[in-house]
Amino acid sequence: xxxxxxxxxxxxxxxxxxxxxxxxxxxxxxxxxxxxxxxxxxxxxxxxxxxxxxxxxxxxxxxxxxxxxxxxxxxxxxxxxxxxxxxxxxxxxxxxxxxxxxxxxxxxxxxxxxxxxxxxxxxxxxxxxxxxxxxxxxxxxxxxxxxxxxxxxxxxxxxxxxxxxxxxxxxxxxxxxxxxxxxxxxxxxxxxxxxxxxxxxxxxxxxxxxxxxxxxxxxxxxxxxxxxxxxxxxxxxxxxxxxxxxxxxxxxxxxxxxxxxxxxxxxxxxxxxxxxxxxxxxxxxxxxxxxxxxxxxxxxxxxxxxxxxxxxxxxxxxxxxxxxxxxxxxxxxxxxxxxxxxxxxxxxxxxxxxxxxxxxxxxxxxxxxxxxxxxxxxxxxxxxxxxxxxxxxxxxxxxxxxxxxxxxxxxxxxxxxxxxxxxxxxxxxxxxxxxxxxxxxxxxxxxxxxxxxxxxxxxxxxxxxxxxxxxxxxxxxxxxxxxxxxxxx
Amino acid sequence: xxxxxxxxxxxxxxxxxxxxxxxxxxxxxxxxxxxxxxxxxxxxxxxxxxxxxxxxxxxxxxxxxxxxxxxxxxxxxxxxxxxxxxxxxxxxxxxxxxxxxxxxxxxxxxxxxxxxxxxxxxxxxxxxxxxxxxxxxxxxxxxxxxxxxxxxxxxxxxxxxxxxxxxxxxxxxxxxxxxxxxxxxxxxxxxxxxxxxxxxxxxxxxxxxxxxxxxxxxxxxxxxxxxxxxxxxxxxxxxxxxxxxxxxxxxxxxxxxxxxxxxxxxxxxxxxxxxxxxxxxxxxxxxxxxxxxxxxx
Numbered sequence: 001x002x003x004x005x006x007x008x009x010x011x012x013x014x015x016x017x018x019x020x021x022x023x024x025x026x027x028x029x030x031x032x033x034x035x036x037x038x039x040x041x042x043x044x045x046x047x048x049x050x051x052x053x054x055x056x057x058x059x060x061x062x063x064x065x066x067x068x069x070x071x072x073x074x075x076x077x078x079x080x081x082x083x084x085x086x087x088x089x090x091x092x093x094x095x096x097x098x099x100x101x102x103x104x105x106x107x108x109x110x111x112x113x114x115x116x117x118x119x120x121x122x123x124x125x126x127x128x129x130x131x132x133x134x135x136x137x138x139x140x141x142x143x144x145x146x147x148x149x150x151x152x153x154x155x156x157x158x159x160x161x162x163x164x165x166x167x168x169x170x171x172x173x174x175x176x177x178x179x180x181x182x183x184x185x186x187x188x189x190x191x192x193x194x195x196x197x198x199x200x201x202x203x204x205x206x207x208x209x210x211x212x213x214x215x216x217x218x219x220x221x222x223x224x225x226x227x228x229x230x231x232x233x234x235x236x237x238x239x240x241x242x243x244x245x246x247x248x249x250x251x252x253x254x255x256x257x258x259x260x261x262x263x264x265x266x267x268x269x270x271x272x273x274x275x276x277x278x279x280x281x282x283x284x285x286x287x288x289x290x291x292x293x294x295x296x297x298x299x300x301x302x303x304x305x306x307x308x309x310x311x312x313x314x315x316x317x318x319x320x321x322x323x324x325x326x327x328x329x330x331x332x333x334x335x336x337x338x339x340x341x342x343x344x345x346x347x348x349x350x351x352x353x354x355x356x357x358x359x360x361x362x363x364x365x366x367x368x369x370x371x372x373x374x375x376x377x378x379x380x381x382x383x384x385x386x387x388x389x390x391x392x393x394x395x396x397x398x399x400x401x402x403x404x405x406x407x408x409x410x411x412x413x414x415x416x417x418x419x420x421x422x423x424x425x426x427x428x429x430x431x432x433x434x435x436x437x438x439x440x441x442x443x444x445x446x447x448x449x450x451x452x453x454x455x456x457x458x459x460x461x462x463x464x465x466x467x468x469x470x471x472x473x474x475x476x477x478x479x480x481x482x483x484x485x486x487x488x489x
Numbered sequence: 490x491x492x493x494x495x496x497x498x499x500x501x502x503x504x505x506x507x508x509x510x511x512x513x514x515x516x517x518x519x520x521x522x523x524x525x526x527x528x529x530x531x532x533x534x535x536x537x538x539x540x541x542x543x544x545x546x547x548x549x550x551x552x553x554x555x556x557x558x559x560x561x562x563x564x565x566x567x568x569x570x571x572x573x574x575x576x577x578x579x580x581x582x583x584x585x586x587x588x589x590x591x592x593x594x595x596x597x598x599x600x601x602x603x604x605x606x607x608x609x610x611x612x613x614x615x616x617x618x619x620x621x622x623x624x625x626x627x628x629x630x631x632x633x634x635x636x637x638x639x640x641x642x643x644x645x646x647x648x649x650x651x652x653x654x655x656x657x658x659x660x661x662x663x664x665x666x667x668x669x670x671x672x673x674x675x676x677x678x679x680x681x682x683x684x685x686x687x688x689x690x691x692x693x694x695x696x697x698x699x700x701x702x703x704x705x706x707x708x709x710x711x712x713x714x715x716x717x718x719x720x721x722x723x724x725x726x727x728x729x730x731x732x733x734x735x736x737x738x739x740x741x742x743x744x745x746x747x748x749x750x751x752x753x754x755x756x757x758x759x760x761x762x763x764x765x766x767x768x769x770x771x772x773x774x775x776x777x778x779x780x781x782x783x784x785x786x
Contacts, residue, residue, distance in 0.1 A: 030743055037736035044729040044773070051725065079724045184722075193719075243628045248635075270632040271717050282719035421719040428721060435708045442701045 023090065024097030032091040039087050043078030046070070050077070092181055099174045106167050114150055117157035117454040124454075124464035126478050132461050136485045140455050143484050149453070158455045163468070169444025172437055179434035186427030192216035192225070194422045199289050199306045200415050204230040206279075206422070226279045226424075228257040233265075235286060235416045239354050244314060246354070251283050251418055268420075278424050285419040287311045287318055290337050290361050291412040294324045302327040302407070308417045309337045310381050315351035321383045322363075323370055327407060330370045332383040336362045337414065349395065361411045365392035365404050449473060453481065461485060494568030495627040499620075501561030502582060506616050508554040509589075513609035515547030520606055520678055547605055548596070554612070555593060558586050568627040574643040575630050577774050581619035584770075585612045587651030595655060599691060603682050607658050638713030645706035646731075649699050650766060653738075656695040657763035660756040663688040667753055689752055692759055693745055700738050707731050730769035737762035 022028060047055035056076050060067040067076075074081030121127055140158055144151050149160040194214035196204055204210055206228050234252040239245065251268040257276055268274045274281040289306035296302050302324045309320030315338075322333040340353035341360040349362055368388030371378065378384060392404040396411035449471035456462040463482055467474040483489050522540045562583055566573035573579045592608045595601050630639075667685055669675055675682075683691075710731065715721040722728060741758045744750040750758070 026743075026747055030740060030748070033736055033743075034740050037733045037740070040724070040729050040733060043724055044726040048724065051723065240628055243626070245628060246631050247629050249632045271636040271638075271713075273716060273719065280719065282717075284719070423719045425715075425720070428715065431721065432712070435711070439701055439704055439708065442704060446697050446701060 183431030
């Protein structure tokens, strides 16, 4: 016998409707949730550009072919990649499609009365019956009221229901997740984030050119940068003398905001950023800037000032580059700064304490073309020595001068630099609100039990109950109700 | 002064290990004696009281070990002048404390004494690794960790971890007993363990109980990250794996509540979710990179 299956006609509207129904089904949402978890794994194992660009660079150097292919799949930018975005956008569409109809349905259900008492109560999981003594109806009414059940009285029966908070909490939890995502998107559209390295004593005027790096959202306007000036007055770092680990960083600044006339003294610490309007300033890192003066053969100054060096270890051995493009011929210094000098096992120098107790500046001097005019961007902390030659090697104490053919360099001293982050994150409060609602919703939904209780009054009293999701505790509750009805309590 | 507290902490922790070892042997003896129950015919005199007595000793020693370890963790905190959650040694001793604490708390409500053997082994291994491999001298915190959020975030994470692992142990026991039952009867010693349905429900209830706390731990971490690093979420490896653990347990809860998974499939999913937590703790702290690695191994 042949069976004729009638397939619904799939025109474009039908197809769309079919696709929407598939996407918003619970199963799809669950699969997408699991996919999101799996998709975030590679980003934690492979170095990411946003967090560790140096390690990504090393990856490209070690295995260029593989890296190129990995890069095509955005494996170094997993969390901003199209495929990662696709998963979470689909997940949230699915979530919305799943939660909104349920919210409407729940809203109606909450206002509706409990369904009438079924005929055969003895088929329920929990059922009990005994001969009536009279007065049970009153007792039942007051018990349900005291325990805040919603009840329907009909033809000598009471149908009672409780536990709507379960679904309410559940819906709030999922709606809150949507709010968190909206907060995050809001930040990425309207927010901004910038970094600047400042030597102690330097001034930072909040304009785009002051930043070493500045990124902002598509809808953030340049003119929106808050009006303020920060002057770095003092930076203190305390270290543990046994473990050499840092114990405290304190940054003192002078802030001018608004009409920029009144200076205010402020303190920034690692866990307490400075808040100016919607912008917050964070102390992120610090290091040493050796102060040098470079002179040419005639004794005129080609370069003078502090040069920030990058810390390499816990004792702040720092490396950097000093470039004097105005000298003739051009001269560059590859340097290593050690705050507390000690001779290492090899030939080099090492630092044995992060505070500057016995600072040294170790320099290798290069003469030739610095390559700054070639148009290829260069690292601030490195020198391309391919068209230069080494003309000297020297270790200097503060105040000492090294003379090489064509000029001299003086190690005047050192100062500290701080790396400040400037962040405007307008969506974070929505995300926080979402997070709080999510937790409350979760608690409500996990710890509320949805159940129905029915009582039929007559010569026999019949009591029955049903718990949704086989939630525990209904039996005890019914026993309590029964003993109340029997007048035992 | 602070050094004396550190020494005291070490003594207490070594003492707790000794006591946990006694608890371990008592649990082992209890399990071994229980094996002989079905062989004991009516002619043999088998003293059930003796087994019960050993079991009581095992639980008492577990409690005593918990108290000693608790004192040890407190002393460690006093020696450093802060909460004792600054490095992996301290995370491990506190984690062991949370795990045995979760077991003792569960024991008050549920019959989970049969888990004692497993719990005492896990605690001993954790403490053993801590004192031999992970030990670092007591020292103050680096600036980034100096925050009230350290107390809130880490305590929530450690308690969640302790309960997740307990749920995992129960799920593993479920799978083991399930495979045993599918081949026939339970072996004698396993007969006194709870039914499969009981284990299934218990591991679910533990997860459902602690999932909101884990959610809170992640959110507290995000709030702290916002004030320390200038962003509340940066896909740092530790954050990523905390998220993966969250997703895995969320999937587990959905699978149980809405799809109706029970038994073997649910237990495997529970084990998988728990393993993401362990991976986060071990791999990201030891071999990983990122902002959480100053936990200073």
